[in-house]
Amino acid sequence: MGPPPRTEVVAIDGPSGAGKSTVAREVASRLGYVYLDTGAMYRAVTLHFVRRGVDLRDGPAVRRALDEIEIDLEEEGRISLNGEDVTREIRSGKVTSRVSQASALPAVRRKMVALQRAIAKRARGVVAEGRDTTTVVFPEASAKFYLDASLSERARRRTSDFLAEGEAVALDEVEEEMAVRDRSDSSRKTSPLRRAEDAIAIDTTETPAWAVVQRVLDEVERRRRTATAAPRPVKRGSSSQGRSRKGR
Ligand code: DC
Numbered sequence: 001m002g003p004p005p006r007t008e009v010v011a012i013d014g015p016s017g018a019g020k021s022t023v024a025r026e027v028a029s030r031l032g033y034v035y036l037d038t039g040a041m042y043r044a045v046t047l048h049f050v051r052r053g054v055d056l057r058d059g060p061a062v063r064r065a066l067d068e069i070e071i072d073l074e075e076e077g078r079i080s081l082n083g084e085d086v087t088r089e090i091r092s093g094k095v096t097s098r099v100s101q102a103s104a105l106p107a108v109r110r111k112m113v114a115l116q117r118a119i120a121k122r123a124r125g126v127v128a129e130g131r132d133t134t135t136v137v138f139p140e141a142s143a144k145f146y147l148d149a150s151l152s153e154r155a156r157r158r159t160s161d162f163l164a165e166g167e168a169v170a171l172d173e174v175e176e177e178m179a180v181r182d183r184s185d186s187s188r189k190t191s192p193l194r195r196a197e198d199a200i201a202i203d204t205t206e207t208p209a210w211a212v213v214q215r216v217l218d219e220v221e222r223r224r225r226t227a228t229a230a231p232r233p234v235k236r237g238s239s240s241q242g243r244s245r246k247g248r
Contacts (some may be wrong), residue, residue, distance in 0.1 A: 013133055017153075017157045036133075037073070042103040046095050
């Protein structure tokens with residue numbers, strides 16, 4: 001059998017700390033696909049705004065700053081902003097505290113979504129993760145997942161990530177900041193975080209990452225088999241009914 005005719009997209013959404021990055025990175029590596037960390041891209045844009053001192057309420061200033069930005073995803077999940085490796089700096093507190101506000105701006109989202117689709121177009125396959133990859137960026141993805149976990153478990157994971165990087169932060173502070181960011185990511189007007197109807201929900205609170213990875217890989221494989229099986233006949237009359245409904 002030949003290669004798939006188009007890029008295969010596996011899309012994973014969910015709130016922070018649900019395990020998306022660990023799972024998406026591993027699934028991408030197992031499939032030999034590009035790992036598309038959309039959150040890192042929003043963080044890089046935010047870093048640029050912070051450095052330039054851009055007032056996010058100033059539309060023209062935001063657009064000017066956006067025009068200056070070039071973002072590239074490098075090997076092993078590294079990210080560069082105008083040629084500079086900013087992989088570490090985008091995780092800093094000053095970026096984390098502003099990223100929700102910056103990523104809610106429609107102009108920012110337009111630019112990032114276009115870039116994400118362009119990256120996917122050039123690749124054989126991508127594993128995309130974020131808040132809107134299943135709903136807005138790649139609604140046609142071949143497999144969609146929504147990862148979630150309890151707030152306390154997500155905060156615990158984030159706190160140990162910080163610790164691994166040598167930063168000691170209080171669990172309750174992380175939990176509080178996460179709750180605020182969750183609310184803002186889910187309630188914004190443009191592309192809020194929500195579970196796509198056709199996304200498979202996985203609660204990772206008590207499931208180890210390797211088991212989630214396996215579940216995703218199994219599902220991708222199952223979808224491939226279904227897609228290559230003979231197409232089911234279309235119900236007679238359904239397309240004209242569909243058209244007339246849409247036309248109303
Ligand atoms: O996954 P993360 O914590 O690195 O994401 C950082 C922020 O970026 C998060 O608060 C919401 C935003 N984001 C977004 O709005 N849309 C995406 N597809 C990914 C992230």
